[in-house]
Amino acid sequence: MAPMNTANAPTRRRHQLVAATSIAVALLVMGIKYLAYLMTGSVALFSDALESIVNVVTAIAALIAIRVGAQPPDRGHPFGHYKAEYFAAVLEGALIIVAAALIFHEAYRALLAPRMLNAPVAGLLVNGVATAINAAWAWVLIRNGRAWSSPAMQGDGQHLMSDVITSIGVLLGLVLATVTGWTILDPLLAAAVAFNILRIGYNLAIESMSALMDQAASPEIQARIREAIRANGTGALQAHDIRTRTAGPQTFIEFHLVVPGEMTVEAAHDICDRIEDALEAELASTDVLIHVEPDHKAKRKDAVEL
Numbered sequence: 001m002a003p004m005n006t007a008n009a010p011t012r013r014r015h016q017l018v019a020a021t022s023i024a025v026a027l028l029v030m031g032i033k034y035l036a037y038l039m040t041g042s043v044a045l046f047s048d049a050l051e052s053i054v055n056v057v058t059a060i061a062a063l064i065a066i067r068v069g070a071q072p073p074d075r076g077h078p079f080g081h082y083k084a085e086y087f088a089a090v091l092e093g094a095l096i097i098v099a100a101a102l103i104f105h106e107a108y109r110a111l112l113a114p115r116m117l118n119a120p121v122a123g124l125l126v127n128g129v130a131t132a133i134n135a136a137w138a139w140v141l142i143r144n145g146r147a148w149s150s151p152a153m154q155g156d157g158q159h160l161m162s163d164v165i166t167s168i169g170v171l172l173g174l175v176l177a178t179v180t181g182w183t184i185l186d187p188l189l190a191a192a193v194a195f196n197i198l199r200i201g202y203n204l205a206i207e208s209m210s211a212l213m214d215q216a217a218s219p220e221i222q223a224r225i226r227e228a229i230r231a232n233g234t235g236a237l238q239a240h241d242i243r244t245r246t247a248g249p250q251t252f253i254e255f256h257l258v259v260p261g262e263m264t265v266e267a268a269h270d271i272c273d274r275i276e277d278a279l280e281a282e283l284a285s286t287d288v289l290i291h292v293e294p295d296h297k298a299k300r301k302d303a304v305e306l
């Protein structure tokens with residue numbers, strides 16, 4: 001899920017290509033892993049296949065973020081289209097939770113009647129091929145993410161790498177189950193994977209819903225905003241009622257700026273422009289609205305004194 005910096009067209013096309021390839025890789029891996037499940041009847045391999053849904057949907061969210069979210073504001077959407085990616089992510093969180101429920105259902109059935117895997121060697125090899133493809137793509141994402149300084153892409157790569165480790169754990173568990181005849185390991189591994197999927201889906205849904213509810217910027221960002229206002233508000237008296245919200249890469253900031261009542265509109269506007277430029281320099285992508293007030297509007301509580 002990527003609030004990617006889409007400042008220029010070549011960068012945007014590059015990120016779009018990566019996101020599209022991520023979708024294709026995730027679908028391919030899911031298909032191969034599902035085949036391994038059909039060959040063996042292992043619910044752990046079923047859960048491993050369904051886990052790829054997380055990667056399909058996060059890649060789709062990244063593509064939506066780049067294609068829809070990065071479109072400039074227009075007459076109908078004057079604040080931009082950034083929230084498209086959160087809307088997608090909430091639906092995805094729900095889909096991921098459904099996938100986890102499906103795995104729990106299958107794991108429960110297998111727990112009641114555990115049985116040996118069919119064709120374990122061939123099935124585990126097929127699953128291993130898919131895991132190797134995932135590992136290769138994760139490596140590409142991490143490397144390009146570093147080279148293009150995109151933390152979002154690096155994060156996606158690291159997430160995929162953690163899937164690879166889960167898959168290796170599942171494979172080792174199934175080898176153990178086959179060698180020892182402990183058939184119960186299969187549904188237990190599946191349940192463990194389902195718990196992990198549930199956790200990811202829940203976090204994705206909660207984070208995205210907070211963003212849709214106009215959650216304030218992080219305390220760290222808010223502190224930087226107050227500092228930038230304080231350092232650049234010379235000539236004004238104070239700033240208060242500072243409100244922030246975030247959408248994709250964009251930070252929306254609004255506040256009241258108290259100036260001496262006799263100050264000219266021209267002079268007050270100069271201060272506003274100076275603060276706006278400083279905030280843009282500090283946070284890279286901002287949308288600032290400042291309401292100018294005369295001195296008797298000053299507040300005691302929660303104000304930045306200038």
Ligand code: ZN
Binds near residue numbers: 240241256293297
């Ligand atoms: Zn005020």
Ligand code: ZN
Binds near residue numbers: 269
């Ligand atoms: Zn202006």
